[in-house]
Amino acid sequence: MGSIHLIRHGQASWGAADYDQLSELGVRQSASLGTSWEASGWVPTEVVAGGMKRHAQTAIATIDACGQGDGYDVDAGWDEFDHVALARAYDPDSLHADPKAFQAMLNGAIDGWMSGDHADGETYIDFRDRVRAAFDAAAKRATSGRTVAVFTSGGPIAQVVSHLLAGDDSLFQRLNDVVVNAGVTTVIVGRSGPRLLAFNEHVHLPRDMVTFR
Secondary structure, three states, X not given: OEEEEEEEOOOEOOOOOOOOOEXXXXXXXXXXXXXXXXXXXXXXXEEEEOOOHHHHHHHHHHHHHHOOOOOOEEOHHHOOOOHHHHHXXXXXXXXXXXHHHHHXXXXXXXXXXXOOOOOOOOOHHHHHHHHHHHHHHHHHHOOOOOEEEEEEOHHHHHHHHHHHHHOOOOOHHHHHOXXXXXXXXXXXEEOOEEEEEEEEEOOOOOHHHOOOX
């Protein structure tokens, strides 16, 4: 039996000109995960990161803190959907809102996106299909005794977990709301296929380092 460990990136730079950068807290969250790996003696067999800067920065900070590893492969199939563009199309003033208000606006935008209302950019179906293809590729690598760590975002994690639990997209939005920065979701892969073992583990983070955005 193998396993896949889906890791959400550390906190990004909310409100900055470039969101796709870890904040100082995001770096510390990532290092805390790596330190927990070192303390437990756990090292993934393979590491994969999405194509975004925050994915790479989280992977590097975690691996550096762990003290072991030879880098990572990149699979852009694990990239997040363009939540900024979705929110802006839904409400041009959304980016000036506080994080909680932004999340409410984003959820409204996601409803429309999933229904096919968002005309520009990646469709929800395209997002779903590329994430599922990336997950299938990771599952093929998670053969017996092998562990694959994937550094990605909340959307792809919610997409995978919704399909594992419900067989469809029905849980996607509710799960997407609660994925913790630098949290870990574990999927075991055996003869019966992939099964969810744990969602959103974050005991490696001190309480004052737990964030959702």
